[in-house]
Amino acid sequence: MKKSSWLLLAALLLVCSCAQRIKMQVSNPGYQTDSVTAPVRVLSLNDTVPAEAVLIGTLKIGDNGFSKSGNLDTTLRLAREHAAKAGGNLVKITWHKAPSTFGSSCHRIRANIYRLDSSVPVETSVMFDSVHYRNGESVLHFFRKAPLGAWVGYNVKVNDSVVTRARNNWAEEIVIPATGEITLSATTESTSSLILNLQPGYHYYIRCGMKYGALVGRPKLEIVEPSVAKAEIEAIQQTAPDPDTDTEP
Structure with missing residues (x-):
C-alpha cells in the first residue's frame, strides 16, 4: 500500500475514534426538519418537563470504544443538534x-x-440555543x-476591548463571535x-462584584x-438603575 493510502487510512481511523456513538429513535416523524430554526433547551435530571410537552423521540449518546472528545459540552451539543433534526426543541x-x-472517558447520556x-x-x-x-x-x-x-463603576474588557461598564443594579446581554x-x-x-472558552450557542453568566480594597474597592468577576x-437578574430588573451613582475609580 502506498504511503498516501496509509496516511488516508490513519486519518479516517482518527476521525472515527473521536466520534461518539449516537442512537436516536423518532416516534413522531411529523416534526422532523432539515433546518434548525428554534433554540433547543436541555433539562437536567432534576428539572421537570412541562405538561404541555409532546414526546417525539429518544436519544442515546455513548462511547464507541475509542472516543476521546466526549466532554459534557460536546455531548450536550450533539444532543441538541440531533433533537433539532428530529423537530424537537x-x-x-x-x-x-x-x-x-477505569471506565469510559466520555460523558454518556440517555x-x-x-x-x-x-x-x-x-x-x-x-443554557444553549441553536440560533x-x-x-x-x-x-x-x-x-x-x-x-x-x-457607587463605583468599572469597565469590563474582552481581551483588550471594553465591551460594557459594570454598575450597581445592572444587567446587560452581549452577543459576540464564539x-x-x-x-x-x-x-x-x-x-x-x-x-x-467561548463555544457557539452557549450562554455565559458573569457576576461583576466588588471586594474590599484600600481605596475604592476591587472588582470581582465570576462565572x-x-x-x-x-x-439575581430578575431581582435586579425589579430595581430601577441609577446611573448617577456611577463614579470613575
Missing part, C-alpha cells in the same frame, strides 16, 4: 454517566426529545447587584480576570450557574 436527560478512571410551544416557560439549569449556534455566536450575560462599592479562549478583565485599584444568575 426540548431535551430531557433521563440518565447520565460521567467519565471514570434523553427524551420533546416538542414544546415556545410560549410555555421552562425552568432549566443549562446562536448556527450563527457562530456566544452570549455573555453581565450583572451586578451588591451594596459593597455601589472565538474560543478569551480573557475577561476589570480594573479599579487592582485587576480581576477570568478565562472563558455563575444559570439558574442562580437568572434569579
Whole structure:
C-alpha cells in the first residue's frame, strides 16, 4: 500500500475514534426538519418537563470504544443538534454517566426529545440555543447587584476591548463571535480576570462584584450557574438603575 493510502487510512481511523456513538429513535416523524430554526433547551435530571410537552423521540449518546472528545459540552451539543433534526426543541436527560478512571472517558447520556410551544416557560439549569449556534455566536450575560462599592463603576474588557461598564443594579446581554479562549478583565485599584472558552450557542453568566480594597474597592468577576444568575437578574430588573451613582475609580 502506498504511503498516501496509509496516511488516508490513519486519518479516517482518527476521525472515527473521536466520534461518539449516537442512537436516536423518532416516534413522531411529523416534526422532523432539515433546518434548525428554534433554540433547543436541555433539562437536567432534576428539572421537570412541562405538561404541555409532546414526546417525539429518544436519544442515546455513548462511547464507541475509542472516543476521546466526549466532554459534557460536546455531548450536550450533539444532543441538541440531533433533537433539532428530529423537530424537537426540548431535551430531557433521563440518565447520565460521567467519565471514570477505569471506565469510559466520555460523558454518556440517555434523553427524551420533546416538542414544546415556545410560549410555555421552562425552568432549566443549562443554557444553549441553536440560533446562536448556527450563527457562530456566544452570549455573555453581565450583572451586578451588591451594596459593597455601589457607587463605583468599572469597565469590563474582552481581551483588550471594553465591551460594557459594570454598575450597581445592572444587567446587560452581549452577543459576540464564539472565538474560543478569551480573557475577561476589570480594573479599579487592582485587576480581576477570568478565562472563558467561548463555544457557539452557549450562554455565559458573569457576576461583576466588588471586594474590599484600600481605596475604592476591587472588582470581582465570576462565572455563575444559570439558574442562580437568572434569579439575581430578575431581582435586579425589579430595581430601577441609577446611573448617577456611577463614579470613575
